[in-house]
Amino acid sequence: MKKTKSMFPDAFIPYGTWGSSYFPAWQASPLAEVNIAQFAGEGMARIMSLRKVSINYLDYLIIGSTVPWHWKFWNATVVASCMGKRVPGFQMEQACATGLQAVILAGAQVQSGASEAVGVLTFDRTSDSPVGVFPERRSYRRTEVISDVWDNFGFDPATGKGMLASAGSIARKYNLDKREVDELTAYRYEQYFNAKESGFLDRVLVPLEILNIQGKHLGIINEDTGVKKISIDSLRAMRELDSCVTSGTQTHAADGMATLLVASKQKAKELSSKPEIEISFVAKTEVRVNPSCMPEAPALAVQKLFKQTGLSMKDIAVVKDHNPFAVNDAVFSKVMNYDWKKMNNTGSPLVWGHPQGPTLTRVIIEALEEAVDLGGGYVLIFGCAAGDVGIAAIFHVR
Amino acid sequence: MRPSTLESLGLGTVLEIFQKGKMPVDISEMVDKVFGPKGKRGAMIISGASGIVGAGKVMQFASRLLAYNIPIIALDLPGAPDGISKQYKGLVAAFGRDGANDIMKNIIQLTYDGKSLPETLKAYNPKFLLEAIPEKLELKKAHYQLFKKQYPGIHIWSVTSGFPSSQLGVGIAHPAFPHEINKVFEIVENKPSAQTQLLWSMGLIPMKMSDDWSFVLDVFFCGLMLAGLRYHTKTNTPFWKTDKYIRQIAGPNPFRAHDAIGAKGSNFLTWSCLHHLSKEYGNLFTPTDDLVEHKDSGQNWYPLDHFRPLVNWSMTDDDKKELYTMIYGPIFQMTTLMLHEKRSDLTSMNSIGELCAQFTKGILAQMRNLGEAEILKTIKAYHKLHPESAKTKWYADELKKMNSSEWQQLYVNAEHDGKAGVITISRESYNSDVNAELNRAIDWLKKNKIKRVIVTSDFHLSTQMVGADTNEFFPALLNTKEGERIAATWSATARRLYNEFEISVGFINGKRCMGGMLEMMMHCHYMFATEDTSLGMPEVTLPVVPGMEGCHWSLRKAKAADRKNILKMLMDGKQVKAKDTVGWFVDYSGSSEACIKKAWQIMQKGNSVLPLRKVDEKPLGKLSWNDAKITPTTDVNFEEARKAIKKCVEDSCNAKLVDAISIQAKLSAEFMVTKLCRKGKVGSEYDKINQ
Secondary structure, X not given: OOOOOOOOOOOEOOOOOEXXXXXXXXXXXXXXXXXXXXXXXXXXXXXXXXXXXOHHHOOEEEEEOOOXXXXXXXXXXXXXXXXXXOOOEEEEOEOEOHHHHHHHHHHHHHHOOOOOEEEEEEEEEXXXXXXXXXXXXXXXXXXXXXXXXXXXXXXXXXXXXXHHHHHHHHXXXXXXXXXXXXXXXXXXXXXXXXXXXXXXXXXXXXXXXXXXXXXXXXXXXXXXXXXXXOOHHHHHHOOOOEOOEOOOOEOOEEEEEEEEEEEOHHHHHHHOOOOOOOEEEEEEEEEEOOOOOHHHHHHHHXXXXXXXXXXXXXXXXXXXXXXXXXXHHHHXXXXXXXXXXXXXXXXXXXXXXXXXXXXXXXXXXXXXXXHHXXXXXXXXXXXXXXXXXXXXXXXXXX | OOOOHHHHHOOOOHHHHHHHOOOOOOHHHHHHHHHOOOOOXXXXXXXXXXOHHHHHHHHHHHHHHHHHOOOEEEEEOOOOOOOOHHHHHHHHHHHHHHHHHHHHHOEEEEEOOOOOOOHHHHHHOEEEEEEOOOOOHHHHHHHHHXXXXXXXXXXXXXXXXXXXXXXXXXXXXXXXXXXXXXXXXXXXXXXXXXXXXXXXXXXXXXXXXXXXXXXXXHHHHHHHHHHHHHHHHHHOOOHHHHHHHHHHHOOOOHHXXXXXXXXXXXXXXXXXXXXXXXXXXXXXXXXXXHHHHHHHHOOOOOXXXXXXXXXXXXXXXXXXXXXXXXXXXXXXXXXXXXXXXXOOOHHHHHHHHHHOOOOOOOHHHHHHHHOHHHHHHHXXXXXXXXXXXXXOOOOHHHHHHOOOHHHHOOOXXXXXXXXXXXEEEOOOEEOHHHHHHHXXXXXXXXXXXXXXXXXXXXXXXXXXXXXXXXXXXXXXXXXXXXXXXXXXXXXXXXXXXXXXXXXEEEEEOOOEEEHHHHHHHHOOOEEEEEOOOEEEOHHHHOOOOOOOOOOOHHHXXXXXXXXXXXXXXXXXXXXXEHHHHEOOOEXXXXXXXXXXXXXXXXXXXXXXXXXXXXXXXXXXXXXXXXXXXXXXXOOHHHHHHXXXXXXXXXXXXXXXXXXXXXXXXXXXXXHXXXXXXXXXXXXXXXXXXXX
16 A cells, blocks of 8 residues: 555544434425534534543534524534533534535644644534525615525526536536436445445434424434435436436435544544544645536546545545535546446435535545445545535545 | 431430420420520521522521511621512412511611621620521631620521531531422531521421531532533533433432522532532542533523523433443442431431432432442442542441341331330321331331330421322333232231221321321321311322222211211312311311320320221212212313222222222222323323433
8 A cells, every 4th residue: 555644644533433413305304493503513412422422522623514504603612512512613614625624624723733632513404594685785686685505506606607507517528428427326326225224324324313492302313314216217217407417416405414523643542432443634635627617626636636645546445525416426437537336335415415514524434434344545535615616635544 | 216316306206295295395485595585585697698598598587487576687798689579479479468578577687798797786686697608618707706706695507508517616507499498407516406496396307417518418419410410521411411311310400400599609509519528538529620610600501592402312221321320329429428427317318318409219218229239339330430439438338237227217217115106207208118118117016016006207307298209100100010019009008007006096297198198197097187287188180099098998987977078078189177177087186285195195095085986897888979069170181080089989988998909009000001190290290201
């Protein structure tokens, strides 16, 4: 195995100190009616409890969230209070890159020596997203109203185009065949349901019971609600919304949270249930591609990352990405000359949904678990984000 | 069987009360001793009177001493937030507006600057100071000096929750929350004082304690809070959920209680108590970081309304074991320490947990039921989870004494003079522990060939008899066999009072006697009750069907024409004054002294003193329900409950006495598993705690 330098030699992800809620599709669960930041804070305490980690060890909290939530002004501090530990921290957001970027920032926080154990907590509720009213004196209506999730999906103010259009234009640019994109999608569903049936996802996803305001049972979040098995025939039969893009070959909005810890070497050993496993940060990069070319950005980010590290696809044990469109994976396969069947072995956001903030965090957790199962190795994580951005990072599990 | 707790107050034994035919002291005698004779009486001062403790005690003493014209001086600093006015509403609820106004008239509010006392105080001739100022040693000492200098003969008690008397230089009377209602005072003094006996004569409950840090109550209560905090620290379980789990396994809501009392003050007091205990005894008591934070901030433990809990915390069996160990491990360890130091007699130590810290069962009763090996196992398991606590010394040898009568008879005691015996019950409600101890007391008296017995309260810790513990019936909500077992077992114990003694007198004093306790008492050959005592069978209102033979036993003793009164009691569920039930329910009622004398005469002279109403052992035949004038109701559930009780009355009355016990047990148990019972008090209490 090729040796590399670590970008944060003093920061580690303690094995097992992580977990994610299930990601029910938007409007399909009690998460549609709760303050998602409170849910995330309380859920993190619960997940860490199940992982036998006391939140008292945490000295910092980085939250990642993209959809405004009630009392967002109070930032990480109020979420930390909901978690039960009054630590400082901040909120960051970078659209769908949030879940990875938050982990990188936590690594930097530990590397800087400012913290010994940082909680990363990402969450979003796309259901019933808030509607912002913005005074815009230059607009002809003088006041603009934006529904945070849907209006932003549909309109990139920098290009004037929507997300979906970017997938269509990239499919055309790379001469993608709809039949292949449908096959890829069907395969991603198979991967997800195989992982689910094997019990793999039970190591990552934690059922969380939701209480109503009277303290009584409101519901339990124990399914990626809305995800159903799908056949290649039904995918083929779907109406094409743009080139290679159907309702089946794109992800869906969802709600949820995901969390993991980043700590110093010593702390990581104390916190982990398997201290012999070491997970380090290798490298990270980002690119911004041409307007409305978002689905190719991740592949180009990975190319850049490999130049940085000297690694290649042959060196990677686990490949996993945030793929809001099946087009993303088909393009990645072409650009990197890599069989798309080898990646996303335990499922991917194309199937289980797109709650924005926590999406890439869940991707990382699943990938790290998979790498441990394989006996270690390099883990490549990447994804696209609003603004035609590609983000990629490599972790090392040994 | 063991010393009476009354003796620790210098008031003799319960047997002596009956032998002497009167109470050991009465209130007017004690008022004269403490405040001086009529016309020359002095005043009581409560300093720090605007605080939660002070204001509560102002109400408690003012209402009880009103008839004796003792001025209650409520003293505090100028500008102290007014806690006394807040009490007025409660006073009106308890005594009516006129009564409340009379009490308030006798409360004189004065302010002082903390350095000198107001001149006007002299006019009131202060005799007794109850100090309730903040928990700061030097402040308290200076305060006493101020009073001692100006009023050298004044008797001073501190309500401190921590400092021993040896540090303060005055006696201790540590009260329990809620201060305007709770009758218990932990008393530290060299020998029983007139003030302690005054408290007893006023119907309060002074308990003698040794002069050790935090006495008993606060070790239990603050210790439990600390145990909950450590569980939170270990598992992340939120305070609110930890609180609910503690409620489930032990009874108290320590976190809720802190918020209810006022987090700012109570967080400080708990911290202060634990801080001093940790200095004295080590890590077992060290406050957690969360407690320090909440002490400094005064913040509540439960989340604010807009953050009502969202994510629930369920538990696996292993989690439950860990919770049990983390909560009970330190409590057991602390208890061995208190036992070693002999902080109080065991009955008082056990009762404090129930009366003041809300434990469903006293800690000593729980420990006794578990046995030495299980307790050691729990403490050792706790030390694995919290190794720091193992560094504090504890006393496993104390657990070897569990076979002693002090351990075995925590709730029920028995005394005799060779001819007559007295069984005393120190608990206000019947439960399985009382039942087992009552059986042992009966065995002991029989072994000593005692044929005549009085069954009564202990004239100390139990100031009323309120029925049976609802939580004892929780298993019966799910399983009729459990319900039948409880009803049949308890009824069999009650029947021993009838079958195994030549004469038994059920002697009821105090405010009220109801439900299960009343059913137990009615099994005695005679039932006595002081005239103002209220008696009631409230089961229909709960609803449950009486399980200890309340549906037939008293009907078998009453004349046919009088049975309507008992039927009405059962069907309406309302309380009646004992004096109005003579002849058909109780056999004798009068003043306390008259009842005591008459009961003892029966012990001495037998049935000739008072005609014995025999229990009709045959089926009773038709009952005259129409004559009972049962209050009509439009409440469908109430009517359903009445139907169930009526069936139980008819079936058990129309059976032979020998068969009635199983009929009543069966019908009572069958009702426990109904939806109606589940919706009622017992069922909803169960659901509230367990779901």
